[in-house]
Amino acid sequence: MGLRLTVLGACGSYPGPAEACSGYLVRGAGTTIWLDAGSGTLANLQRHVSLAEVDAVVISHEHPDHLVDLNGFHVACKYYIDRAHVPVYGPVGARDALYSQGPPFDWHVVSDGDRRRIGGLELTFSVTDHPAETLAARFDGSGRSFGYSADSGPAWSLTALGPGLDLALCEATYLQDQEGALRHMSARQAGTSAREAGVKQLVLTHVRPGVDPEAIRREGAAAFGADVAVAAEHDEYLA
Numbered sequence: 295m296g297l298r299l300t301v302l303g304a305c306g307s308y309p310g311p312a313e314a315c316s317g318y319l320v321r322g323a324g325t326t327i328w329l330d331a332g333s334g335t336l337a338n339l340q341r342h343v344s345l346a347e348v349d350a351v352v353i354s355h356e357h358p359d360h361l362v363d364l365n366g367f368h369v370a371c372k373y374y375i376d377r378a379h380v381p382v383y384g385p386v387g388a389r390d391a392l393y394s395q396g397p398p399f400d401w402h403v404v405s406d407g408d409r410r411r412i413g414g415l416e417l418t419f420s421v422t423d424h425p426a427e428t429l430a431a432r433f434d435g436s437g438r439s440f441g442y443s444a445d446s447g448p449a450w451s452l453t454a455l456g457p458g459l460d461l462a463l464c465e466a467t468y469l470q471d472q473e474g475a476l477r478h479m480s481a482r483q484a485g486t487s488a489r490e491a492g493v494k495q496l497v498l499t500h501v502r503p504g505v506d507p508e509a510i511r512r513e514g515a516a517a518f519g520a521d522v523a524v525a526a527e528h529d530e531y532l533a
């Protein structure tokens with residue numbers, strides 16, 4: 295049935311009014327992965343799966359808008375739902391930044407170029423252009439492929455995840471007029487990156503609160519050369 299992406303939160307950098315930060319579910323090949331754990335995503339996750347159904351967590355980097363809800367998941371696993379050995383994958387900085395350490399989390403430190411099999415999915419990591427060590431990831435499973443940019447400036451491209459991505463989720467924190475302000479991408483830069491990588495279907499995410507999603511969609515589509523979607527909570531996309 296391919297790979298299924300569910301948006302748990304899509305706000306860039308800090309939460310908007312009643313909107314969660316970055317977090318996603320990636321499901322396929324009998325495996326459920328919680329990808330990034332920004333504030334609000336633990337609450338939204340439970341509308342789609344139970345906490346017992348999360349097979350593993352993947353964290354792209356240590357910034358709070360991708361990490362903090364892992365603390366609540368640790369409390370739940372340790373004291374309330376009796377889970378043992380919950381695998382968590384991420385860069386060393388994310389592990390060290392987390393308040394909640396130790397069992398039942400099994401931390402697997404990953405870095406640029408690493409490949410890991412998680413259940414039925416094959417993951418490949420690529421370090422991006424961002425102030426803290428940040429890992430984009432490619433997911434292969436059920437004959438399909440999905441790529442996630444995590445946070446990145448324009449010095450990194452989706453091409454680093456390899457060819458043939460059926461679905462890509464790329465950050466687009468702001469519009470072209472803000473390019474260079476931070477090590478993030480504009481919608482134009484995200485669309486260009488996806489076009490160069492030959493992505494089939496593009497979803498933009500990590501839009502900063504206050505930036506018009508419709509303007510993001512238009513600018514991204516013009517650069518991509520085809521329609522794009524802007525991630526919103528509880529949206530689902532199939533690769």
Ligand SMILES: [Zn+2]
Binds near residue numbers: 306359445
């Ligand atoms: Zn971020």
Ligand SMILES: [Zn+2]
Binds near residue numbers: 357
């Ligand atoms: Zn960041």
